[in-house]
Amino acid sequence: MAYTTIQTKTEGRVGVITLDRPKALNALCDALTAELTEALAGFEADDAIGCVVLTGSAKAFAAGADIKELQEKDFISLYRHDPFEKTWESVARFRKPIIAAVSGYALGGGCEIAMMCDFIIASETARFGQPEINLGVMPGAGGTQRLPRAVGKAKAMDMCLTGRMMGAEEAERAGLVSRVVPVDELMDVVMEAAQTIASKSLPIAMMTKEAVNMAFEMGLSEGVRFERRVFQSQFATEDQSEGMAAFADKRAPHFRHR
Ligand code: CO8
Secondary structure (H helix, E strand, C coil), X not given: CCCCCEEEEEECCEEEEEECCXXXXXXXXXXXXXXXXXXXXXHHHCCCCCEEEEXXXXXXXXXXXXXXXXXXXXXXXXXXXXXXXXXXXXXXXXXXXXXXXXXXXXXXXXXXXXXXXXXXXXXXXXXXXXXHHHHCCCCCCCHHHHHHHHHCHHHHXXXXXHCCEEEHHHHHHHCCCCEEECHHHHHHHHHHHHHHHHCCCHHHHHHHHHHHHHCCCCCHHHHHHHHHHHHHHHHHCHHHHHHXXXXXXXXXXXXXXX
């Protein structure tokens, strides 16, 4: 598939999607969001893919929704035919593990898309922000909900109300990103993490992701009950038998369900 605003490739069992509108700092225009949705659907359906990496350039992961397109929209058109809804859902509801590799700007919808991924690995140059308030709007793709869950109310309010950016070091301290690495090592570190995840049993990794996400949807006792039931059900899989037999035999597991 020839895309014009993104690039895709596979390395082993990892699918990589690179946002590629360098002149607009990877602003999320309608064409890019449509291509991103399509690429994600392709990797979701492909049994040979066990993990996906979403990244941008060294200068920008994504500088947000495309403001030049956004300024043409009105309430009724957004309400009736929100062009972003399908894309946001395709990232947020992606069932396989997905890692955001962030360098440079991750602003507005860019920060929100990164937060929809399972975790973010950032380079030292990463800058996160929800600057929508400078445009006379507020975050509209989960920023007011996912940011406080990631960094707490004080920092989320600070960022959403002042529009200030948060550097990589502060983002790691606050819990927004899992690791910060030098910019020229970012993709090596992310690909190593992705290949590790992709080497596990895919259904078990998907259930693990689903259970962790339930921590943000359910109370503790319901969440623990959900976890227990899923854990118990994993004993009906060949991969559980293989994983535990391999440990006992002191050999690497060969997971069959990928
Ligand atoms: N949209 C469109 N074009 C952009 C965007 C953007 N978000 N960001 C940068 N660009 C373009 C610039 O217009 C410029 O293009 P040109 O060369 O043709 O003038 C080019 O990219 C380079 O940008 P700058 O010259 O501004 O580069 P700087 O290095 O000086 O500045 C910044 C970089 C700080 C990132 C600056 O470009 C900036 O502030 N960008 C806007 C950031 C922003 O406000 N993002 C939030 C957008 S709104 C949003 O994301 C809402 C999402 C929720 C949608 C839900 C809908 C229902």
